[in-house]
Amino acid sequence: MARIRSFRHVRGFDVARPTSIGVMLALMMPLVILPMLSIFIVGMRKGFGFFWSSLMAPEAVYALKLSLITSFWATVFNVVFGLLAAYVLSRYDFWGRNAVIVTISLPTAIPTAVAGFALLALWGPQGTLGRFLFPPEGKQLMFTTYAIILANIFVTFPLAFGVIKPVFDTMSRSLEEASATIGATRWQTFWHVTLPSLRGAIVSGALLTFARAVGEFGSTILVSGNLAGMTQTAPLYIYAKYNSGEAGALEAANAIAIVLALLSFVIFSVLFFARDWLELEAQEA
Amino acid sequence: MANKHSTVAIALVVLFLLGIGSCLPKPPSQSGGGGVNITLYGFSIMKESLEKSIYPAFSAKWKSEHGVDVRFTSSFAGSETVTNQILQGVKAQVAILSIERDAQRLKYGNAVTSDWRALPQKGIVNKTPFVILVRKGNPKGIHDFADLAKPGIKLIHPDPESSGGAQWSILAIYGSELIKTEKQSGTADRARALQTLQAIWRNVVSTPSSAREARATFEQGYGDALVTYELEGLLLKDADGAFEIIVPEATIFSEHPIVIVDRNVSPADRPVIEAFVRFLWTDEAQRAFVKNHFRPATNDALTQENKELATIKYPFTVDYFGGWERAYPEVIESVFKHQVQKRK
Numbered sequence: 135m136a137r138i139r140s141f142r143h144v145r146g147f148d149v150a151r152p153t154s155i156g157v158m159l160a161l162m163m164p165l166v167i168l169p170m171l172s173i174f175i176v177g178m179r180k181g182f183g184f185f186w187s188s189l190m191a192p193e194a195v196y197a198l199k200l201s202l203i204t205s206f207w208a209t210v211f212n213v214v215f216g217l218l219a220a221y222v223l224s225r226y227d228f229w230g231r232n233a234v235i236v237t238i239s240l241p242t243a244i245p246t247a248v249a250g251f252a253l254l255a256l257w258g259p260q261g262t263l264g265r266f267l268f269p270p271e272g273k274q275l276m277f278t279t280y281a282i283i284l285a286n287i288f289v290t291f292p293l294a295f296g297v298i299k300p301v302f303d304t305m306s307r308s309l310e311e312a313s314a315t316i317g318a319t320r321w322q323t324f325w326h327v328t329l330p331s332l333r334g335a336i337v338s339g340a341l342l343t344f345a346r347a348v349g350e351f352g353s354t355i356l357v358s359g360n361l362a363g364m365t366q367t368a369p370l371y372i373y374a375k376y377n378s379g380e381a382g383a384l385e386a387a388n389a390i391a392i393v394l395a396l397l398s399f400v401i402f403s404v405l406f407f408a409r410d411w412l413e414l415e416a417q418e419a
Numbered sequence: 420m421a422n423k424h425s426t427v428a429i430a431l432v433v434l435f436l437l438g439i440g441s442c443l444p445k446p447p448s449q450s451g452g453g454g455v456n457i458t459l460y461g462f463s464i465m466k467e468s469l470e471k472s473i474y475p476a477f478s479a480k481w482k483s484e485h486g487v488d489v490r491f492t493s494s495f496a497g498s499e500t501v502t503n504q505i506l507q508g509v510k511a512q513v514a515i516l517s518i519e520r521d522a523q524r525l526k527y528g529n530a531v532t533s534d535w536r537a538l539p540q541k542g543i544v545n546k547t548p549f550v551i552l553v554r555k556g557n558p559k560g561i562h563d564f565a566d567l568a569k570p571g572i573k574l575i576h577p578d579p580e581s582s583g584g585a586q587w588s589i590l591a592i593y594g595s596e597l598i599k600t601e602k603q604s605g606t607a608d609r610a611r612a613l614q615t616l617q618a619i620w621r622n623v624v625s626t627p628s629s630a631r632e633a634r635a636t637f638e639q640g641y642g643d644a645l646v647t648y649e650l651e652g653l654l655l656k657d658a659d660g661a662f663e664i665i666v667p668e669a670t671i672f673s674e675h676p677i678v679i680v681d682r683n684v685s686p687a688d689r690p691v692i693e694a695f696v697r698f699l700w701t702d703e704a705q706r707a708f709v710k711n712h713f714r715p716a717t718n719d720a721l722t723q724e725n726k727e728l729a730t731i732k733y734p735f736t737v738d739y740f741g742g743w744e745r746a747y748p749e750v751i752e753s754v755f756k757h758q759v760q761k762r763k
Contacts, residue, residue: 254507258507258508259507259508260507260508264508268508270508270530270682271682274508274510276507276508277508277509277510359494359504359509359510360494360496361458361492361493361494362492362493362494363492364492366494374495376635377463377495377629377631377632377635378466378467378631380467381658
């Protein structure tokens, strides 16, 4: 294998390092980096003034806010549920436990359009339950902000759980037992011992859920009714703009897309830098 | 204690998020308080003429007559998509559809109980002929529907499953062949019309879900030709001169009905909704449609006001097939779905 070694080191210079970094970047360029860049180029091609006014259009502002708020509530719910489910499933063994774990993870594999239709088929005016609870002539649950939150909860259901559960699984029980022997109640133990060591998992689970929910399209377009300025989230607004015949619609659509891209960038940067910090804190505590 | 710091930081973040979360945004359409709101669902290409001309004109008229603000919230998608949304319970009060069959579907679904045919012009608010859009300079030499069957042509055609325009387009191609063979030999040649349709569909490379999406696809540079509403072609040409409109010798005029979705109209809202619907046949509204490249439904003379509208040599309507009641089962289903789609 002398030849390989000679490839790896040329006069003490490590060839493998720049080569592998180069290959990685060369693969990322056409697949991820350049497409993202194109959004910025198109979004900015009519100048910053146009970009800003597209962003400040009342319906665009509303769509962005609606996305943030519906994602926020879906995140709150899914993190709380993820904590509960992770706790229950790692502490107790019961009949059907594995079936529950599989069921929680299912929404990752279900096409989002199917998720949207599933909600309609249950809660819609002709749905199995909706028929009785929300008849066509009365108030609806579907086609409202709540329907968007429900859709977001459905599609991001497993994310927070998936991050939190492994931490529960590997957490040493001795600390909890110690706190119990000092006479702490279950609740105190949870609050002062269990929760602090979960901090990193909770934050990253929440950010992942939030990032995924903000970009949700497939289920939202079915359950929201897609009314501009009422139930139109940012991704739906972008889609409507792509299909709009106005001059400058593409640039306006990409202006909103830029905001969403930047938001994801911020979220994942926080995720990357804050996780280390939170883990460190947890160890110090 | 680093622990305290982080707890405080996290508490602040949570509070901040709760701050964002607790204030639901105010819909821009309702920021005025008071007044009435009309919810309209329309098929994809109605968007510009309604939002730019019709809504403001009607709001101004109603305000001056009754002193009440009228606001509109609307959503646009393929005609079949819109119809399905309303059948599933979306709270539309008015719907403008591409094909009368969708109005009939809303009637069978009990969403619509009033008779749109009792409205002026049998409920048709505007019309537009079907044309072919090609790249600048017409590099593929397309002069009529039959040329779309030539081998090597890449055609963009909306999806008949979700788009009303796609169904008009099928009727346009099929009817155009029937009429031209009739002109030549005295009898309409169904076999030849079917062959042409089959050959054209072998060239279809993309079926977007609405006429508007099909246009967006074509605009992005995919395909050699697009069959669409004349106004789509004109809008695209106005926005960007890199296209040419090919006007077929014989083509169909699509006719777009409006329906009041009675299920979602309260007695209190009915007067303003009926006034809005009837407003669409006033000269003011019809002129606005013509300015936006539609053809008028009331008075053909208004067509003169838009110089860009083409003259069609042999125009026909869905009546040529005996109305939508017959055109849908006989052409869209038995010709297209059974003999064209299945053979692809």
